[in-house]
Amino acid sequence: MIMNKIENLSFEECSNKIFELSGMMYEPEIASDIWLKILKHKWILSEKLGRDVGVRTSCIDFLENTDQAVDEYFTQRRKDTLREMGAQTISSDLWNTISDSQPPKQLIQRRVILPLIEEGLATKHGVVPPKAIVFFGPPGTGKTHFVKAIAGILSWWYIEVMPSMLMANGVEKIGANLRHVMEEVRGLDRVVLFIDEFEELAGSRDMGDRIDKSITNEFLKQIPLFKNENSKILLVCATNYIRQLDSAMLRPGRFDCIIPVGGLDDAGRRTILEYYLSKINAGKVDIESVVEMTRGFTPADIQYLFQQIASFSFERELESNTDYLVTTETFLHMNPKIVPSLSADVLDEFEKDSVTYSRI
Ligand SMILES: Nc1ncnc2c1ncn2[C@@H]1O[C@H](COP(=O)(O)OP(=O)(O)O)[C@@H](O)[C@H]1O
Ligand SMILES: [Mg+2]
Structure with a gap:
């Protein structure tokens, strides 16, 4: 278990303590960091007032007076995550390098981009903006190009994940690494998360071995969590081999659209x-x-x-x-x-x- 160095409290315990004292709920990892700051604040406050200030007072005082510090902390954390994940900004011009007649440009415009940009109008008409989509089609047809162009036109961050990146510390760790990536991205805003060679992580469980099955299961678990998030995040998965995907992956309710990317006119x-x-x-x-x-x-x-x-x-x-x-x-x-x-x-x-x- 991961422990907080000063008091031998686990991250969870820090989170619970802060909740008991202030009614504020923080993610365990963040709570652990804040808890250290509260203890330091208790010491500073006691020095300033010349008496021993209780931990509840210190906690409430810290959280009330350091809203800005907490905001800054979150902003910094998001920046760190974006850097860690190699987030890129993409020029909005990329979208214009694609001919209007190249399928599926118009479809993406209608089903993905406009509902995300015209949020108010979409809600008024009961159109649910997409959260997760799939591109499939033969190699080289422009799937990656489209995903980048979407990030560019939305002015959102572009984060690309290849299955090989999740394999860095062994195949056994792919599922855990995938979960970690998805959790991190869920804490971000205005992000297109692109998972390429998606069949490697979502292959049919009928044919896979034990590890393959657990990776596909992990992916199936992650998609609804991702879709429940209120922030602006779009998951795009691409594959050249749609037939290799697990059938549960493609059932309605998981991905909002499954879009073919084919030949050029x-x-x-x-x-x-x-x-x-x-x-x-x-x-x-x-x-x-x-x-x-x-x-x-x-x-x-x-x-x-x-x-x-x-x-x-x-x-x-x-x-x-x-x-x-x-x-x-x-x-x-x-x-x-x-x-x-x-x-x-x-x-x-x-x-x-x-x-x-x-x-x-
Ligand atoms: N509309 C386009 N205009 C210019 N280059 C393009 C366009 N679409 C794709 N490309 C280029 O063609 C190559 C293959 O496209 P890519 O998106 O990697 O295909 P896929 O991901 O389907 O394998 C890339 O080098 C990409 O930059
Ligand atoms: Mg590609």
């Missing part, structure tokens, strides 16, 4: 192509031909194509010592070297999953 590809074209030494490029030749490409494929093109043009110029401009010809040359991720088979499977699992 022409306009979606054009927007991303224009973005990457602005970063290379481009000459005359017929964008419509490139839009055409990148059918079946994910955003990740497009990014890879541009990396290849950038190296190619860089090397050409090194060799020839003359300005090398990327043209439609360069794309015609490089494009066939890249196999689009969204083959007919992949798209077919994704369509099936979309029918089976989507809840929007």
Whole structure:
């Protein structure tokens, strides 16, 4: 048990003592810290008044006069937690790099962002803003990009958790680490918590071993606690393998929406192509031909194509010592070297999953 160093009181006992004396309830860990301060305050107060002041008086006096100190303490603690968890701020511009036609942008706007921004109006109409959502779809389709863009447009903190981070002190500890992360984030405000490779923590219990099962159970326990919190927090989980998830995880009541993130239409590809074209030494490029030749490409494929093109043009110029401009010809040359991720088979499977699992 964790003990308070001065009086040999456990954190719980500190919390109970403060409650008995003042009627104020603090989380055990915080109570332990405050308890030390109360004892110090008792000493200072006794010195000041020249008599021995009781612990009840000291406790009430401390809490009444140090509201601000307690607030500062909480603010500092939140800052520490944000730093510990690697919280990032994301530019609101990221949202605009996504074409309006790229699914599921409009859906996210309608179901997630607007209810969170237009809180009053949402309440008036009985719309419950989402607290927990899932993104699924093939690798490279922009799931992570969407989560960051949501944090950016909401101006909330972005915290990313990968299952590998929870494994640092052994697989046995994953469940406890997950609980710790969720508890910490619940004490924060204006946070998007992103759990990537979600299937690793929420896999089917039918197939998993004892540890897998306990991790999935822990996750199932944590979601309602997370959703009950009044603060502004949004949990987003993403997976490339929705079929591997435990069926209980996907039942209504746990996640508010389960959203497919799939292929790009022409306009979606054009927007991303224009973005990457602005970063290379481009000459005359017929964008419509490139839009055409990148059918079946994910955003990740497009990014890879541009990396290849950038190296190619860089090397050409090194060799020839003359300005090398990327043209439609360069794309015609490089494009066939890249196999689009969204083959007919992949798209077919994704369509099936979309029918089976989507809840929007
Ligand atoms: N709309 C977009 N505009 C520009 N780049 C994008 C866009 N969507 C995704 N990307 C880029 O494509 C790559 C793959 O996207 P990512 O979000 O990591 O996919 P996923 O999480 O689904 O595997 C990332 O490098 C990301 O920055
Ligand atoms: Mg990702």
